[in-house]
Amino acid sequence: MNESGSTTEPHVRSEVGPLRTVLLHRPGNELKRLTPRNSDQLLFDAIPWVDRAQAEHDAFAEVLRARGIDVVLLHELLIETLRDPRARAAAVLSAVDEREIGTDIADALRSHLSTVDERALAEALIAGMTFEELPAAEGDSLVRRMHLPHDFALTPLPNLLFTRDSSVWVGDRVAVASLAMPARRRESAITDLIYAYHPRFSRSGRAYGAHSAPVEGGDVLLLAPGVVAIGVGERTTPAGAESFARSMFADDLAHTVLAVPITQQRASIHLDTVCTMVAEDAVVMYPAIQHSLTAYSLRPKDGGVDVSGPEPFLTSAAHAMGIDRLRVIDTGLDPVTAEREQWEDGNNTLALAPGVVVAYERNVETNSRLEAAGVEVVRISGSELGTGRGGPRCMSCPITRESL
Numbered sequence: 341m342n343e344s345g346s347t348t349e350p351h352v353r354s355e356v357g358p359l360r361t362v363l364l365h366r367p368g369n370e371l372k373r374l375t376p377r378n379s380d381q382l383l384f385d386a387i388p389w390v391d392r393a394q395a396e397h398d399a400f401a402e403v404l405r406a407r408g409i410d411v412v413l414l415h416e417l418l419i420e421t422l423r424d425p426r427a428r429a430a431a432v433l434s435a436v437d438e439r440e441i442g443t444d445i446a447d448a449l450r451s452h453l454s455t456v457d458e459r460a461l462a463e464a465l466i467a468g469m470t471f472e473e474l475p476a477a478e479g480d481s482l483v484r485r486m487h488l489p490h491d492f493a494l495t496p497l498p499n500l501l502f503t504r505d506s507s508v509w510v511g512d513r514v515a516v517a518s519l520a521m522p523a524r525r526r527e528s529a530i531t532d533l534i535y536a537y538h539p540r541f542s543r544s545g546r547a548y549g550a551h552s553a554p555v556e557g558g559d560v561l562l563l564a565p566g567v568v569a570i571g572v573g574e575r576t577t578p579a580g581a582e583s584f585a586r587s588m589f590a591d592d593l594a595h596t597v598l599a600v601p602i603t604q605q606r607a608s609i610h611l612d613t614v615c616t617m618v619a620e621d622a623v624v625m626y627p628a629i630q631h632s633l634t635a636y637s638l639r640p641k642d643g644g645v646d647v648s649g650p651e652p653f654l655t656s657a658a659h660a661m662g663i664d665r666l667r668v669i670d671t672g673l674d675p676v677t678a679e680r681e682q683w684e685d686g687n688n689t690l691a692l693a694p695g696v697v698v699a700y701e702r703n704v705e706t707n708s709r710l711e712a713a714g715v716e717v718v719r720i721s722g723s724e725l726g727t728g729r730g731g732p733r734c735m736s737c738p739i740t741r742e743s744l
């Protein structure tokens with residue numbers, strides 16, 4: 341149910357159908373954990389100014405609400421989910437890793453997490469806990485003595501902000517992603533809990549599984565109903581793409597899955613860092629890869645998967661989508677500007693409807709080319725949000741989009 345009381349059942353068949361319900365995470369105290377010593381490991385490129393990041397995120401959410409979109413916040417869903425004792429038990433179980441902290445600290449952490457209320461539990465799950473914050477364990481622990489007080493007994497999840505990656509809705513099913521980087525693995529335990537126990541999702545079916553080969557939502561693009569592109573690179577593995585395709589075919593959610601190799605480097609973490617859809621037949625794409633991006637086409641065949649290609653991505657995509665041509669909005673940028681704006685998530689747009697996208701304001705050139713091509717660009721500021729290397733698409737997980 342949305343605020344007006346009308347039902348908006350989860351349903352996403354495209355990248356650009358009018359957005360109705362979206363899952364965001366307002367960044368919180370987990371961002372305050374970032375230091376120059378841990379930011380690499382926690383996948384941030386700079387230390388964000390937290391208040392400003394929150395203000396930027398509030399403005400992002402407001403832009404969506406102003407257009408009638410129901411914004412659901414992950415932190416609130418988690419608190420509501422944890423009212424269910426089964427969810428609480430599962431949450432504690434998934435948060436404590438004896439291999440990391442040993443049995444004594446694990447016991448202390450478990451008993452602490454089991455006694456706090458759901459708000460404090462949600463906060464600990466997201467913002468983590470340091471050894472210093474953990475109530476003193478009985479007896480003496482080597483682990484505690486050999487760690488610094490500010491080391492983490494429970495690691496924080498600063499990348500939870502990028503709700504795109506930890507779950508993906510395809511049709512009326514949700515796939516909880518299997519995240520590749522250790523710093524992000526616990527995120528899927530949280531989305532998994534929410535989808536399993538929050539009453540809002542009690543009727544939602546699952547696709548794929550959190551314990552399968554790595555697939556991250558930023559790599560998954562719903563090019564058209566029945567056509568899914570999936571980037572394969574630093575995060576999503578070939579095995580992940582293949583089993584995701586099998587899962588799509590088994591549930592009749594897709595007839596074609598395009599596996600798209602992307603360079604394994606920081607600038608192109610996911611497919612959506614170099615290419616996003618801005619209209620039913622158009623993408624904005626990093627110019628440097630426009631002519632080199634390829635795709636393997638996967639289709640169901642006799643209970644297995646038929647693989648063809650690789651072929652140029654634009655050709656296979658248009659073919660699978662049943663259109664003559666997939667338009668690339670020509671940002672026509674010189675290589676240096678293009679590289680700068682790609683790094684700052686210029687190609688990472690969130691479509692609110694065909695031809696209407698949210699983009700970071702700082703990517704001045706890309707945005708003006710989009711507008712020249714007839715795309716409405718809703719600008720948001722993201723100087724602090726972008727320190728985690730993610731733009732409007734990364735920061736949003738569409739739950740309901742109207743059909744085209």
Ligand SMILES: NC(=[NH2+])NCCC[C@H](N)C(=O)O
Binds near residue numbers: 504729
């Ligand atoms: N869909 C995306 N492109 N997400 C970007 C995620 C960035 C995040 N810091 C990571 O390295 O995982």
